[in-house]
Amino acid sequence: MNLVTKTLLSTSILLALSACTSQPLNNAAIIIKHAQILPMDGKTEIIEDGTIVIQGNRIIAIGDASIVKGYSADQVIDARGKIVMPGxxxxxxxxxxxxxxxxxxxxxxxxxxxxxxxxxxxxxxxxxxxxxxxxxxxxxxxxxxxxxxxxxxxxxxxxxxxxxxxxxxxxxxxxxxxxxxxxxxxxxxxxxxxxxxxxxxxxxxxxxxxxxxxxxxxxxxxxxxxxxxxxxxxxxxxxxxxxxxxxxxxxxxxxxxxxxxxxxxxxxxxxxxxxxxxxxxxxxxxxxxxxxxxxxxxxxxxxxxxxxxxxxxxxxxxxxxxxxxxxxxxxxxxxxxxxxxxxxxxxxxxxxxxxxxxxxxxxxxxxxxxxxxxxxxxxxLNMQDDIGSLEVGKKADIVIFETDSPNMQPNYDPFSTIAFSAYPQNVEYTIVNGKMIVEKGELVTVDLAEHNIEWRKVTDKVGNFAKTLK
Ligand SMILES: [Zn+2]
The missing domain is CATH 3.20.20.140 (Metal-dependent hydrolases)
Structure with missing residues (x-):
C-alpha cells in the first residue's frame, strides 16, 4: 500500500466514523437566525443572537444561537440586525x-x-x-x-x-x-x-x-x-x-x-x-x-x-x-x-x-x-393558546423588522423602537401559519397586476358616485 492510498483510506475511515457519531440534522421549513427576538411570552427578556425554527405551521424551537446547529431548512433567514416578534x-x-x-x-x-x-x-x-x-x-x-x-x-x-x-x-x-x-x-x-x-x-x-x-x-x-x-x-x-x-x-x-x-x-x-x-x-x-x-x-x-x-x-x-x-x-x-x-x-x-x-x-x-x-x-380574541407570542408549539405567526432605515436607529430598546419609531415600511418579512407571505418587503401571495385592475374598477365607480354626494 503506497502512502497516497494509505492516506485516502484513513481519511475515508475518519469520514465514515464522523458520519456515524455526529447527530443527524432535523429538517425544518424555515430557520430564522442571529435575530433580536421579542418572545412576548410573559417575560420582558429579549433573546439576542436568537434562533427560531419553524416546521409545518408551528414553531418547533426557539432559543439562543446554539440551537441552530441541530437543524437544516429549505429557507434560512439571516436576521442579523433585525427585530423578530409575534405577528x-x-x-x-x-x-x-x-x-x-x-x-x-x-x-x-x-x-x-x-x-x-x-x-x-x-x-x-x-x-x-x-x-x-x-x-x-x-x-x-x-x-x-x-x-x-x-x-x-x-x-x-x-x-x-x-x-x-x-x-x-x-x-x-x-x-x-x-x-x-x-x-x-x-x-x-x-x-x-x-x-x-x-x-x-x-x-x-x-x-x-x-x-x-x-x-x-x-x-x-x-x-x-x-x-x-x-x-x-x-x-x-x-x-x-x-x-x-x-x-x-x-x-x-x-x-x-x-x-x-x-x-x-x-x-x-x-x-x-x-x-x-x-x-x-x-x-x-x-x-x-x-x-x-x-x-x-x-x-x-x-x-x-x-x-x-x-x-x-x-x-x-x-x-x-x-x-x-x-x-x-x-x-x-x-x-x-x-x-x-x-x-x-x-x-x-x-x-x-x-x-x-x-x-x-x-x-x-x-x-x-x-x-x-x-x-x-x-x-x-381567545386565541392565546395558538398565537400572540413566540413559543414552542405555537403557530408560526411572525414579523421581522429591519433596523437599517434612519427612523429605526438607534435601536437601544427594541420595544421602544417598535412602539414609537417603526413604520409599516420597516417590515421585511411576515410569516403566517408557517408560510412566508411578505418576503424582503414584497407581498408574495397575490397577483398585484390582477388585483389592481379590479381595484381601479371599484374605486373609479365609487369616485364617480362620490362626486354626486352633497
Ligand atoms: Zn367599529
Whole structure:
C-alpha cells in the first residue's frame, strides 16, 4: 500500500466514523437566525443572537444561537440586525369599507347620513367588498399584522380575500335591525351568519363569527339570538359596546328591556350576553362596576384609540382596564374612522391617549404596548393558546423588522423602537401559519397586476358616485 492510498483510506475511515457519531440534522421549513427576538411570552427578556425554527405551521424551537446547529431548512433567514416578534393582531376592523376611505373628511355636517349611508346603499356589492378587503389585507400583511377581527357584510367575501392574502381572520357577519346589502329583512344577517359559519368553520386561517352590530341597532331579542348562535357553533361574538357618550340613554330609548339606572354593560349582563366568547370593541364609557362585570365574565376588549381620537371620542379608560387585568387588545376600527389599517401605529396612539387623560407620561410602557398588539390581542380574541407570542408549539405567526432605515436607529430598546419609531415600511418579512407571505418587503401571495385592475374598477365607480354626494 503506497502512502497516497494509505492516506485516502484513513481519511475515508475518519469520514465514515464522523458520519456515524455526529447527530443527524432535523429538517425544518424555515430557520430564522442571529435575530433580536421579542418572545412576548410573559417575560420582558429579549433573546439576542436568537434562533427560531419553524416546521409545518408551528414553531418547533426557539432559543439562543446554539440551537441552530441541530437543524437544516429549505429557507434560512439571516436576521442579523433585525427585530423578530409575534405577528400583530388588529382586534377591530371593517376592511370592506376600504374603497370608501378618505371620503367625506371635510365640509360635511353629518358624515354618517350624507356620505356613509348613501355609499353603502348604492355601492356595496360582493365585488367591492372582496376587492376592498383584499386591498386592506395586503396593506396589513405588509405592515406585520397577521390576525384581524372584522365585522362587515358578505363576510364570506371578506374571508375569501383575507385567506387569499394569507393572514388570519376572525370574521363576524353583521346582524343589524334594518335591511342591508346581504339581508333584505332586518336581522337577516343572523341566517346569513349561520350559513357562513357552516361553510367556513374549521378553516386553517378563518374563524367565522357572529357580529350583532351594537346594542343601539340590535334589539334585546336579537342580541340573545346572536349569542345563542355563537354558542351553538362555539364561535366568537363580536360587537361595538359603550362606544358613545349618548349610548346608555340611546339604548334605553331603543330597548324596553334596558331598565332605568342600568348601564349598557349591565344591560348586556342581564341578557346573559357577557362571556369569554364576546369581543367588545371600544368600551370608551364605562365605570368601575362595568369594568368589574367585564372582568368577571372574561369579556375581550379591543381599544381603538386612533379612531376614538379622530372622532373626538378619545376618553377610553384603557389604562384602568389594563390594570383590572381585563383581556385587552388594540384595533384600528374601520378605514373611514382611522384610515390607516395597520395596527403598528395604534400602539403609540394608545400611549398618547392614556398619557393625555392621566397627565402622566408613564402610562403604557413600550413593552406593555407591544404586549397589547400581540398577546393582549390574542387573549381578547381567545386565541392565546395558538398565537400572540413566540413559543414552542405555537403557530408560526411572525414579523421581522429591519433596523437599517434612519427612523429605526438607534435601536437601544427594541420595544421602544417598535412602539414609537417603526413604520409599516420597516417590515421585511411576515410569516403566517408557517408560510412566508411578505418576503424582503414584497407581498408574495397575490397577483398585484390582477388585483389592481379590479381595484381601479371599484374605486373609479365609487369616485364617480362620490362626486354626486352633497
Ligand atoms: Zn367599529
Amino acid at each position: 400583530m393582531i388588529n382586534g377591530h376592523t371593517h376592511i370592506g369599507m376600504t374603497a370608501f376611505r378618505g371620503l367625506g373628511e371635510s365640509g360635511v355636517e353629518n358624515r354618517l347620513k350624507q356620505v356613509m349611508f348613501p355609499l353603502e346603499k348604492e355601492m356595496l356589492d360582493r365585488d367591492l367588498i372582496r376587492t376592498a378587503s383584499r386591498q386592506a389585507a395586503m396593506e396589513m400583511a405588509l405592515a406585520g399584522t397577521t390576525t384581524i377581527s372584522d365585522m362587515y357584510y358578505h363576510q364570506d367575501e371578506v374571508a375569501t380575500a383575507v385567506a387569499q392574502v394569507g393572514i388570519r381572520g376572525v370574521m363576524g357577519e353583521t346582524v343589524i335591525g334594518f335591511p342591508v346589502v346581504d339581508a333584505k329583512q332586518p336581522y337577516g344577517g343572523l341566517e346569513y351568519a349561520e350559513q357562513f359559519i357552516q361553510q367556513w368553520k374549521g378553516h386553517e386561517l378563518i374563524t367565522p363569527a357572529v357580529a350583532p352590530h351594537a346594542p343601539y341597532t340590535v334589539s334585546a331579542e336579537f342580541l340573545v339570538k346572536s349569542k345563542q348562535l355563537a354558542d351553538k357553533y362555539d364561535v366568537p361574538l363580536l360587537t361595538h359596546l359603550a362606544e358613545f357618550r349618548w349610548e346608555d340613554a340611546g339604548v334605553r330609548k331603543f330597548s324596553k328591556q334596558m331598565r332605568d339606572g342600568q348601564s349598557v354593560v349591565e344591560y348586556l349582563a342581564s341578557l346573559d350576553v357577557l362571556d369569554d366568547k364576546l369581543v367588545a370593541a371600544h368600551m370608551n364609557y364605562l365605570d368601575a362596576d362595568d369594568m368589574a362585570l367585564v372582568k368577571q365574565h372574561n369579556v375581550g376588549v379591543v381599544h381603538c384609540p386612533k379612531s376614538n381620537l379622530k372622532g373626538a371620542n378619545g376618553q377610553t379608560p384603557a389604562w384602568e382596564m389594563h390594570n383590572h387585568g381585563i383581556d385587552l387588545g388594540i384595533g384600528t376600527d374601520g378605514p373611514m374612522s382611522s384610515n390607516q389599517n395597520d395596527v403598528l401605529t395604534v400602539m403609540s396612539y394608545t400611549a398618547m391617549n392614556a398619557r393625555t387623560i392621566h397627565k402622566d407620561n408613564s402610562k403604557f410602557s413600550p413593552y406593555e404596548l407591544v404586549e397589547l398588539a400581540t398577546i393582549g390581542g390574542a387573549r381578547a
